[in-house]
Structures are given as structure tokens and as C-alpha cells.
Amino acid sequence: MTTTMRAIDIKGGTGPATSLFVNNLPKPEPAAGEALVKIEAFGLNRMDLLQREGMYPVPPQAPSTLGVEFSGIVERLGDGDCLDFKVGDEVFGLAYGGAYAEYISCSVQTLLHKPAELSWIEAAGIPETWFTAAQAMYLVGQFEPGKSILWHAGASAVSISGIQLSKADNASNIYVTASSQEKIDFCVNKLGATAGYNYKTQDWAAELKKATNGRGVDVIIDFIGASYFQSNLDAAALDGHIVNLAFLGGTKLPAGVDISLFLRKRLRYEGSSLRSRDTSYQKRLRDILLDHMPKFQDGSFKVYVEKVFPFEKIADAHLLMESNQTKGKIICTVGEE
Known part of the structure; x- marks a missing residue:
């Protein structure tokens, strides 16, 4: 099993969209109550632009890698209570950071099971917004x-x-x-x-x-x-x-x-802010969304996606968000090299 993964990094630590690049970084390990997820897609948010430029107060528990929402498959579970999640589950969720990568480890408290009716792209655009x-x-x-x-x-x-x-x-x-x-x-x-x-x-x-x-x-x-x-x-x-x-x-x-x-x-x-809240607070929001999940399944709720980029075109995705011309989500898909 590899110990590294591809992830988006920033040349010099902060900078413009053109400073984003694909790097090899350590693959995370799931702590107690966490799931290691192989990411299929992740969503962009305006906070990502600010964090990239060094203008966003990142929570202390967040990794340096950008990104707070994703969809993917559970590869491994940490010790302790992992709710009803198991290896192989298709999920989507919210994290403190680290979603611009092939793998992420995050609390199961902010994970949801992905309904079959939702694509990876749609699911990745739900959590943060x-x-x-x-x-x-x-x-x-x-x-x-x-x-x-x-x-x-x-x-x-x-x-x-x-x-x-x-x-x-x-x-x-x-x-x-x-x-x-x-x-x-x-x-x-x-x-x-x-x-x-x-x-x-x-x-x-x-x-x-x-x-x-x-x-x-x-x-x-x-x-x-x-x-x-x-x-x-x-x-x-x-x-x-x-x-x-x-x-x-x-x-x-x-x-x-x-x-x-x-x-x-x-x-x-x-x-108010969301990213600075503890996981118990975020779980309350996760549960509100869980109560509304049937509306995603029957199509009453729609995830509007402006454009989908491959992982490697992350700079173009950031430039599009900076243009302020979008309606709905910008999503990146994480594929194999």
C-alpha cells in the first residue's frame, strides 16, 4: 500500500491561481472516529481562493491542502465509533481541509451515504453549500x-x-x-x-x-x-x-x-461561520441534510453545476471562480494519471 498520494499544493505556500500544482504528499491515516476516503470528486468554494492567498483563518486541525467537500469511497476506518459506515461505502462529506487530493481522512460525524441517484460530481457539490x-x-x-x-x-x-x-x-x-x-x-x-x-x-x-x-x-x-x-x-x-x-x-x-x-x-x-465549528455542531447540520435526503433522491433538490474540471486543471477552476460569472458549483474530478 502506497504511503503517498497526489494532491494540489501551492508553490511558495500562498499565491495566485497559477501557483497551484499537483504534488506528491503523504497519504493521511484515519484517526479514531475517522474514515479514509478515496476521493472521486471535490467542490470549490470561495474560501479556497482566500486560503490560497493566505487570507483565510484556517482551523488548527486542518491540513495545509485546500478543499472542504468531497465524494468518494471509504477505504479504511479508524478505531472507535464509526457510526454505520463500513469499508466500500460510497459517501460524501465535509472536512476541515484536505479535499484537493486523492485521499482524505475526516470525521464520520460529517459524512453521509451517497444515494445511488446522485453522481459523484453532484454529491461533491453538496456539503459545504x-x-x-x-x-x-x-x-x-x-x-x-x-x-x-x-x-x-x-x-x-x-x-x-x-x-x-x-x-x-x-x-x-x-x-x-x-x-x-x-x-x-x-x-x-x-x-x-x-x-x-x-x-x-x-x-x-x-x-x-x-x-x-x-x-x-x-x-x-x-x-x-x-x-x-x-x-x-x-x-x-x-x-x-x-x-x-x-x-x-x-x-x-x-x-x-x-x-x-x-x-x-x-x-x-x-x-456566523461553519469551518471553525466543532464536529458536534457540524453533525447537527449533517443531520438536517440527512432529513432532507429524500428530496435529493426524488429530484426535488437539484445540485446545479457550472463546470467540471479534471484534477490537473485546478488553476483554471480557480480562475473561473474568480471571474464571478458562475451559477452553481465548480467541481473537480480526481482520476488516475
Whole structure:
């Protein structure tokens, strides 16, 4: 049995997409409660770009290799409780890192059995985005059936997942913002959102207030940060929850921001992350997804894939993600040389 594997490495430790290359690295060993998985495919996420450039706070337990979501076959199990997993099982899951490789070792707490109805590519595109959407909606945003919800960056992979979860779990209305009419049409016509607003050409907060007769939205999932801060407060309903997951619009608030709405509307604005959470927290999200697995199996939930690259074309995959022109997931397949 070999002790090394092919994995994506970064020349100099950090750098641009062109610094990514295939290297031979030590093959991981499964610790207690872990499964060693031979990877068939892995998904890209925006955090990978930041980590590649040395701008992401990597958890201490994470290996240096990029990648947090994958699909593959269990090759070996560590000691201890490995739930119902066994060697040979087809699985997909979430890890703290190390998915840009031929093999990964990760906790069984964040693994799921891959349904036969899902391809390796589809399964690899589920964990990070669907876990994140579930976390933002349920554990942080406290979404309940009958509430309305707004997903910013509507055509992003997380929001694509979240819109489908919102529809399945009976949101009263599902709103999105996006950068083009094409993306809005995709969210409304393909995913089932109620309405969408082009943030480049519309005052989306004002339009939302009109659409809701001044009431606003119960749950807002935000990736933008500072440049949407005031508008989120304006668009939120009484007792609304605003969940912040990223800062694509900056971290410094402009002068003149009116925070009186926090009191007047009894708002909660809460930031959250997933990768820094312990495995018991992540297992709660895994279990939410497990409850929804029949919808993946019957086709109600769809994994939208923008493009698939071979393992060796990882630099091209990163460049595509950097272009901000995608709808859905970018996936890499891991084949033999």
C-alpha cells in the first residue's frame, strides 16, 4: 500500500491561481472516529481562493491542502465509533481541509451515504453549500415555516441551496438579489423564488418594502457586509434576523448609518461561520441534510453545476471562480494519471 498520494499544493505556500500544482504528499491515516476516503470528486468554494492567498483563518486541525467537500469511497476506518459506515461505502462529506487530493481522512460525524441517484460530481457539490445554507437558515436565522426570507447573491451556490430549502420548508415568500436579470430569472423560474431584484439597477431594499406592503422580510442571509448594512436594516421585518456570512462589500461602515432600527424593529444581526465549528455542531447540520435526503433522491433538490474540471486543471477552476460569472458549483474530478 502506497504511503503517498497526489494532491494540489501551492508553490511558495500562498499565491495566485497559477501557483497551484499537483504534488506528491503523504497519504493521511484515519484517526479514531475517522474514515479514509478515496476521493472521486471535490467542490470549490470561495474560501479556497482566500486560503490560497493566505487570507483565510484556517482551523488548527486542518491540513495545509485546500478543499472542504468531497465524494468518494471509504477505504479504511479508524478505531472507535464509526457510526454505520463500513469499508466500500460510497459517501460524501465535509472536512476541515484536505479535499484537493486523492485521499482524505475526516470525521464520520460529517459524512453521509451517497444515494445511488446522485453522481459523484453532484454529491461533491453538496456539503459545504447545503450545510452553510442550513446553518444560516435554521441554527442562526431561526427560520420557521411561514416566515419570509431574503437570499443575497441569489445565484451563488449557497443561496441556490438555501432557496430550495426555503421552498421545501414552506417559506411564505422567498426573495433574492442578483447582478443580472438572467440570474434573477434563474432563481425565480428554476428554483422557485418569489421575486428578485437587480442590485446594480434597483434600490432592492425599497422594492422589497413595496412588495411586502412595508412589512419587510423575517430572515435575511447576507454575504455583502458593510455596503448592505443599512439596506438590510431597512428591509428587515419586526423581530427580523439578519445573518452575515461574508464581507464581499467591505467591513467599514460609512458615516451616517442609522442603527436606531435595531431597537425600533427589535432586530438581531449575527455573524456566523461553519469551518471553525466543532464536529458536534457540524453533525447537527449533517443531520438536517440527512432529513432532507429524500428530496435529493426524488429530484426535488437539484445540485446545479457550472463546470467540471479534471484534477490537473485546478488553476483554471480557480480562475473561473474568480471571474464571478458562475451559477452553481465548480467541481473537480480526481482520476488516475
